[in-house]
Amino acid sequence: xxxxxxxxxxxxxxxxxxxxxxxxxxxxxxxxxxxxxxxxxxxxxxxxxxxxxxxxxxxxxxxxxxxxxxxxxxxxxxxxxxxxxxxxxxxxxxxxxxxxxxxxxxxxxxxxxxxxxxxxxxxxxxxxxxxxxxxxxxxxxxxxxxxxxxxxxxxxxxxxxxxxxxxxxxxxxxxxxxxxxxxxxxxxxxxxxxxxxxxxxxxxxxxxxxxxxxxxxxxxxxxxxxxxxxxxxxxxxxxxxxxxxxxxxxxxxxxxxxxxxxxxxxxxxxxxxxxxxxxxxxxxxxxxxxxxxxxxxxxxxxxxxxxxxxxxxxxxxxxxxxxxxxxxxxxxxxxxxxxxxxxxxxxxxxxxxxxxxxxxxxxxxxxxxxxxxxxxxxxxxxxxxxxxxxxxxxxxxxxxxxxxxxxxxxxxxxxxxxxxxxxxxxxxxxxxxxxxxxxxxxxxxxxx
Amino acid sequence: xxxxxxxxxxxxxxxxxxxxxxxxxxxxxxxxxxxxxxxxxxxxxxxxxxxxxxxxxxxxxxxxxxxxxxxxxxxxxxxxxxxxxxxxxxxxxxxxxxxxxxxxxxxxxxxxxxxxxxxxxxxxxxxxxxxxxxxxxxxxxxxxxxxxxxxxxxxxxxxxxxxxxxxxxxxxxxxxxxxxxxxxxxxxxxxxxxxxxxxxxxxxxxxxxxxxxxxxxxxxxxxxxxxxxxxxxxxxxxxxxxxxxxxxxxxxxxxxxxxxxxxxxxxxxxxxxxxxxxxxxxxxxxxxxxxxxxxxxxxxxxxxxxxxxxxxxxxxxxxxxxxxxxxxxxxxxxxxxxxxxxxxxxxxxxxxxxxxxxxxxxxxxxxxxxxxxxxxxxxxxxxxxxxxxxxxxxxxxxxxxxxxxxxxxxxxxxxxxxxxxxxxxxxxxxxxxxxxxxxxxxxxxxxx
Numbered sequence: 001x002x003x004x005x006x007x008x009x010x011x012x013x014x015x016x017x018x019x020x021x022x023x024x025x026x027x028x029x030x031x032x033x034x035x036x037x038x039x040x041x042x043x044x045x046x047x048x049x050x051x052x053x054x055x056x057x058x059x060x061x062x063x064x065x066x067x068x069x070x071x072x073x074x075x076x077x078x079x080x081x082x083x084x085x086x087x088x089x090x091x092x093x094x095x096x097x098x099x100x101x102x103x104x105x106x107x108x109x110x111x112x113x114x115x116x117x118x119x120x121x122x123x124x125x126x127x128x129x130x131x132x133x134x135x136x137x138x139x140x141x142x143x144x145x146x147x148x149x150x151x152x153x154x155x156x157x158x159x160x161x162x163x164x165x166x167x168x169x170x171x172x173x174x175x176x177x178x179x180x181x182x183x184x185x186x187x188x189x190x191x192x193x194x195x196x197x198x199x200x201x202x203x204x205x206x207x208x209x210x211x212x213x214x215x216x217x218x219x220x221x222x223x224x225x226x227x228x229x230x231x232x233x234x235x236x237x238x239x240x241x242x243x244x245x246x247x248x249x250x251x252x253x254x255x256x257x258x259x260x261x262x263x264x265x266x267x268x269x270x271x272x273x274x275x276x277x278x279x280x281x282x283x284x285x286x287x288x289x290x291x292x293x294x295x296x297x298x299x300x301x302x303x304x305x306x307x308x309x310x311x312x313x314x315x316x317x318x319x320x321x322x323x324x325x326x327x328x329x330x331x332x333x334x335x336x337x338x339x340x341x342x343x344x345x346x347x348x349x350x351x352x353x354x355x356x357x358x359x360x361x362x363x364x365x366x367x368x369x370x371x372x373x374x375x376x377x378x379x380x381x382x383x384x385x386x387x388x389x390x391x392x393x394x395x396x397x398x399x400x401x402x403x404x405x406x407x408x409x410x411x412x413x414x415x416x417x418x419x420x421x422x423x424x425x426x427x428x429x430x431x432x433x434x435x436x437x438x439x440x441x442x443x444x445x446x447x448x
Numbered sequence: 449x450x451x452x453x454x455x456x457x458x459x460x461x462x463x464x465x466x467x468x469x470x471x472x473x474x475x476x477x478x479x480x481x482x483x484x485x486x487x488x489x490x491x492x493x494x495x496x497x498x499x500x501x502x503x504x505x506x507x508x509x510x511x512x513x514x515x516x517x518x519x520x521x522x523x524x525x526x527x528x529x530x531x532x533x534x535x536x537x538x539x540x541x542x543x544x545x546x547x548x549x550x551x552x553x554x555x556x557x558x559x560x561x562x563x564x565x566x567x568x569x570x571x572x573x574x575x576x577x578x579x580x581x582x583x584x585x586x587x588x589x590x591x592x593x594x595x596x597x598x599x600x601x602x603x604x605x606x607x608x609x610x611x612x613x614x615x616x617x618x619x620x621x622x623x624x625x626x627x628x629x630x631x632x633x634x635x636x637x638x639x640x641x642x643x644x645x646x647x648x649x650x651x652x653x654x655x656x657x658x659x660x661x662x663x664x665x666x667x668x669x670x671x672x673x674x675x676x677x678x679x680x681x682x683x684x685x686x687x688x689x690x691x692x693x694x695x696x697x698x699x700x701x702x703x704x705x706x707x708x709x710x711x712x713x714x715x716x717x718x719x720x721x722x723x724x725x726x727x728x729x730x731x732x733x734x735x736x737x738x739x740x741x742x743x744x745x746x747x748x749x750x751x752x753x754x755x756x757x758x759x760x761x762x763x764x765x766x767x768x769x770x771x772x773x774x775x776x777x778x779x780x781x782x783x784x785x786x787x788x789x790x791x792x793x794x795x796x797x798x799x800x801x802x803x804x805x806x807x808x809x810x811x812x813x814x815x816x817x818x819x820x821x822x823x824x825x826x827x828x829x830x831x832x833x834x835x836x837x838x839x840x841x842x843x844x845x846x847x848x849x850x851x852x853x854x855x856x857x858x859x860x861x862x863x864x865x866x867x868x869x870x871x872x873x874x875x876x877x878x879x880x881x882x883x884x885x886x887x888x889x890x891x892x893x894x895x896x
Contacts, residue, residue, distance in 0.1 A: 017877050024890050042807050045870045052811065052871075059808050061877065283865075295868045295876040302862055302882065313863065321867030330872055359490050360507050363500065365839055391813055394872025395843035402850040405865055414750055415761065417731075417853055419769030420743045422493045423500075424778055424842025428743040429465050429509065434750065442472050 002074075003096035004032035006308060007088065009078050009244065010103035011035030012043055012126065014275025014297035016061060018101045019071045021305025029098075029309075031071045034078055034090060041126050043294050047155035049131060050138060051162030056128045078104075081248035083268040088244075099270050099308040102245055102258060103301065106238035106276035106292055111147065115210030116234065123234040124152055134231070141230035143167040145219045147207050149177030151324050153235030154190065157199045158326055160233075169200035169227050171207050171219065181322060183337045183372065185352075186386055193326040202227075238292055240277045253279035255288050262314040264304035272308065274300035283317035283405075284336055284383065285344055291320050321401040323394050328367070332397030335384030335404040338374050347377040349410075351439035357389050359420070359427030365390065371432035373400075373413070375440050380409035385433075392424070399433060410444065413437035450522075451544035452480035454756060455536065457526055457692070458551035459483030460491055460574065462723025462745035464509060466549045467519045469753025477546075477757075479519045482526055482538060487576050491742050494572060495603035497579060498586060499610030504576045526552075529696035531716040536692075547718050547756040550693055550706060551749065554686035554724035554740055559595065563658030564682065571682045572600055582679070589678035591615045593667045595655050597625030599772050601683030602638065605647045606774055608681075617648040617675050619655050619667065629770060631785045631820065633800075634834055641774040650675075686740055688725045701727035703736045710762040712752035720756065722748035731765035731852075732784055732831065733792055739768050769849040771842050776815070780845030783832030783852040786822050795825040797858075799887035805837050807868070807875030813838065819880035821848075821861070823888050828857035833881075840872070847881060858892065861885035 006022045008015045011033045019033050045059040053059055063073055076090035087096050108123035110116050116123075122134045138144070144165050146153045149172030161168045170177060176187035177194070191201055202221070209220040210232055219227045240257040242250075251267035253259040257279040264272045273279075275297035280289040296318055303313040323332035341348050351373050358366040369389035376383055385400030387393045403413055414437040420428045454470045456463045459481045470479050493507040501507055511521055524538035535542050556571035558564050564571075570582045586592070592613050594601045597620030609616045618625060624635035625642070639649055650669070657668040658680055667675045688705040690698075699715035701707040705727040712720045721727075723745035728737040744766055751761040771780035789796050799821050806814040817837035824831055833848030835841045851861055862885040868876045 013875075013877055020877075021886065024886055042870070042875060044868065044875075045808050045811070048811060048870050053808060058810055061875075065877070293867075293876075295866055295879075298876040298879075298882075299863065299865055302886070313859075316863070319865045321865050323867050323869040323872055325869060325871035330869075332867055332869075332872075334867060360493050360501060362506055363493070363496060391872050392840045392843045394867070394869055395840045395847060398866045398873075399843060399846045399850055401866055402847055402854070402856075402864065406850070406854045406856070408850075408854070411761075414754075415747065415764070416850065417747055417767045417769055418743055418846045418849055419741075419771050419780055419782060419842070420492065421771040421773060421778075421780075421842055422490070422496050423773035424771055424780075424839050425846075427461075427490060427492075427509075428741075428746040429461055429468075429513070431743075431746075434746075438469065438472055438750070 001094050001096050004072065005029035005098045006031045006101070007095055007097035008033045008101040008103055009088065010105055010275070011037065011040050011073065012103070012105055013294040014105065014301045015103035016066055017298040017301035018103055018274055018305040019066050020069055021302045022308055023069045023071055025306045026309055032074060032095065033066060033071055034074045034076055034088065034095065036075065036077045037127055038075060039128050041128065043126055046124060046126065046131065047152065047159050050135060051159035056131045078244055081244050083248055083271055086270065100272065101304050102266065102271065102273040102277055103275045104241040104244060104277040107241050108234060109237040109239050110234060111236045113207055113210060115216070118210055118212050118216045119214065120212065120216035120230060121210055121232045121234065137231050138163060138165060141165050143228040144231045144233065145227050145229040146170045146233045146235055148172065148235035149201070149203065150180065150235060150237065151322070154178065154194060154326065155324060156233050156235060158194065158197060161198050167200070169202060171205060171221065172201070172203045173206045175204050177201060177203065182331060182333055182386055183339055186331055186388055189388055190326060190331055193329045197327060238276060242277055245273070245277065253288060255279055255290050263307045263311045264300055264315065272304040274304040280318045283319040286317060289318045291318050293322055295321060319401065319404055321397065323397050328390055330389055330391055330393040332387045332393055333384065334397055334401040336374060337384060337386065341374050341383045346383060348383065349375045349377045349440050349443045351436040351443065353432045353436045353439065355426060355430045355432065357392060357426050359422050363422050369393065369426065369432060371436055373436040373440060375410050377444060380411060380444060381407050382409065382413065410437045410440045414441060449542050449544050452520065453477035453546045454479045454549070455543055455545035456481045456549040456551055457536065458553055459485065459488050459521065460551070460553055461742040462553065462749045463551035464514055465746040465749035466551055466722055466753040467514050468517055469750050470756055471517045471519055473754045474757055480522055480543065481514060481519055482522045482524055482536065482543065484523065484525045485575055486523060489574050489576065491574055494574065494579065495600065495607050498583060499607035504579045526692055529692050531696055531719055534718065548720065549752050550714065550719065550721040550725055551723045552689040552692060552725045555689050556682060557685040557687050558682060559684045561655055561658060563664070566658055566660050566664045567662065568660070568664035568678060569658055569680045569682065585679050586611060586613060589613050591676040592679045592681065593675050593677040594618045594681045594683055596620065596683035597649070597651065598628065598683060598685065599770070602626065602642060602774065603772060604681050604683060606642065606645060609645060609647050615648070617650060619653060619669065620649070620651045621654045623652050625649060625651065630779060630781055630834055631787055634779055634836055637836055638774060638779055641777045645775060686724060690725055693721070693725065701736060703727055703738050711755045711759045712748055712763065720752040722752040728766045731767040734765060737766045739766050741770055743769060767849060767852055769845065771845050776838055778837055778839055778841040780835045780841055781832065782845055782849040784822060785832060785834060789822050789831045794831060796831065797823045797825045797888050797891045799884040799891065801880045801884045801887065803874060803878045803880065805840060805874055807870050811870050817841065817874065817880060819884055821884040821888060823858050825892060828859060828892060829855050830857065830861065858885040858888045862889060
């Protein structure tokens with residue numbers, strides 16, 4: 001029987017990172033990744049296949065990344081796990097392990113709408129053949145309907161429009177696209193940008209049926225109107241892929257994901273889990289979280305991979321740090337939005353500043369940048385930050401992420417020693433984080 | 449006699465920020481800024497006047513920034529300070545104060561070289577008339593010599609070349625340009641970029657004399673060679689402008705700057721100082737620092753402005769966070785370089801990672817990014833980070849600045865919850881900070 005000290009099920013962001021982390025922390029151990037996909041897609045890059053990078057083959061994680069770290073890859077379908085015998089059954093025969101990491105990811109959620117089984121309806125699976133089939137159909141499509149105005153929905157919409165499809169419509173049940181991810185003012189800016197790029201948006205409504213003769217032809221909305229559709233994309237989230245884990249008796253959590261403790265250990269000895277398949281809890285209050293992001297997956301994988309033969313790391317909970325881009329517009333959130341913070345019961349003070357991202361604003365790359373910080377009113381601790389700007393907003397977001405993770409207060413942020421440069425950032429007089437912190441300090445003080 | 453509760457001497461980055469901070473923290477107090485310049489230049493933007501923004505008038509801090517905060521501006525030359533009578537004498541008559549902030553900045557350092565008084569030799573003064581004169585001369589110049597390969601030197605060189613001057617030569621006494629600011633490998637990349645843009649670089653040498661008949665004509669180097677020069681720029685640093693303070697009896701520190709405590713109070717009651725004129729000490733060990741950056745000035749101004757009527761803030765010392773750009777290449781340092789850390793007596797572990805700043809790397813804006821982190825070997829505390837990348841490196845730098853300021857360890861950074869996006873950042877599998885931290889952790893563990 002084939003064996004390895006450390007066996008990892010799944011070869012996407014979590015699996016690869018768990019393998020690389022295990023290799024770094026346990027250089028003497030053999031590490032084997034078992035995955036079924038011949039090629040591994042960069043998960044967050046999937047929408048960008050259609051209008052920007054051009055094909056799935058240009059959006060792959062090269063096997064060399066793990067192979068040069070002496071991690072073995074076995075291409076096989078995993079059929080079952082026997083934790084007592086410490087063995088997994090695969091299409092290529094059994095594999096024995098000393099430590100196992102479940103990194104089996106998630107599967108696209110299919111909403112309970114009649115007609116999702118029609119040809120031309122695509123959940124977004126992370127595999128090359130299904131994306132090639134979608135790309136081929138999009139090449140002939142004139143009308144595309146996207147169900148769900150979250151990240152997947154808006155990024156697919158923008159890319160499909162960019163690829164040349166005339167009529168792309170997002171249907172979103174909430175009053176705004178991205179409303180779980182940003183406060184309303186940022187959602188509105190995203191919607192304006194999308195509309196400016198020729199995308200139709202239908203909010204506060206939903207698809208009640210997908211219809212067609214042998215192939216999708218239209219989506220029927222709850223108000224009785226119909227949208228022509230050669231292709232329908234389901235951007236309705238994802239559910240943890242826990243089939244193997246569940247069959248093996250691993251305990252699942254309230255969110256349907258594999259239950260893990262803060263060290264990423266499952267309910268079964270020597271079995272860890274990380275990434276979309278693993279249960280998450282919030283950095284803020286500790287309740288279960290259903291967020292699924294590649295960046296969260298890699299954090300959990302760095303914990304799991306380091307802890308395999310001795311606990312050195314603990315998960316402090318999911319902060320939730322994400323960004324998206326619509327053309328030159330970038331939008332990011334680190335931690336809680338104001339609406340999420342209020343929903344969680346926090347009393348908040350917010351401050352929003354807007355100004356140029358260069359100094360003077362006429363420097364090349366100059367664009368308006370908006371930053372909103374959300375503080376807990378009594379302690380002054382930063383609960384979250386949102387940014388709208390150009391591409392540098394993706395790293396400004398990470399400045400805010402560091403501040404949130406370190407539980408920095410408004411006063412700490414007012415004392416932040418940032419670096420500034422005319423060609424790269426806002427001016428030090430108007431740096432958005434320090435200025436927003438000062439405004440929030442004023443608001444906290446003047447409380448009646 | 450004219451009076452104000454809070455009087456601020458100087459209207460550049462420190463003065464403006466002190467005024468705005470005082471306004472925010474003491475909304476009932478009158479705030480007056482006294483400055484002599486009719487128009488205030490954005491200090492860091494000065495080099496970019498010549499090749500990029502086009503004129504000094506496009507590089508100004510608008511008075512509206514402070515005026516809309518109900519800060520009064522008095523255009524006057526300050527002649528003396530009488531701390532006993534709490535009055536300053538100005539060209540517009542005496543002004544009484546309750547609290548005074550010295551934000552008098554710095555003056556360009558003129559190296560002790562014969563000929564610096566010749567017409568055509570320009571120290572970089574922060575005033576519009578002298579920059580207009582320089583710009584006019586550059587319009588006729590064919591050969592320009594720049595003394596000093598620090599930030600001022602290389603940024604002026606690049607902009608003057610961009611403005612169309614054929615022959616621009618930097619003369620630097622050290623073996624590399626920017627060697628006080630970056631470790632050698634980054635300096636070399638900067639030099640390559642400068643050379644690729646047509647700039648001549650002479651290192652490990654210096655100018656022994658500037659010569660010409662009634663106007664500069666050439667620079668004579670110590671090896672006896674000469675460089676033709678229609679214009680010579682002195683990029684040899686700056687010295688604190690302490691004339692008024694010294695005459696008023698304020699104690700100066702070892703660096704020649706106004707001595708202040710951690711609250712930015714000078715040796716005289718009710719007089720504070722901040723910015724280039726104020727003494728600084730290092731975040732690392734607390735020794736005096738001669739760093740002068742607008743971002744440091746604004747930090748100190750946020751401390752001084754808040755402390756005027758009651759101490760609420762203390763300076764934790766100057767971390768030193770800077771960046772520069774040469775075309776599309778951005779270079780930044782937060783905290784200590786490896787050579788500075790070793791020079792300060794730290795035992796260090798470093799880790800350098802390089803990879804694309806997008807995922808996949810073929811996404812628009814994709815460029816290689818290099819990050820080097822410097823950790824104290826025993827505690828694992830981050831002492832500094834350097835980055836070379838595209839424009840987003842300016843904010844990635846600030847992620848590192850936050851990590852340094854919070855004294856995060858390699859382990860803390862390995863657990864950093866960054867946000868990633870294909871169009872904006874590196875992939876979460878290869879995010880440079882977490883990966884460099886993991887490499888450093890391995891190096892710390894494997895110590896013999």
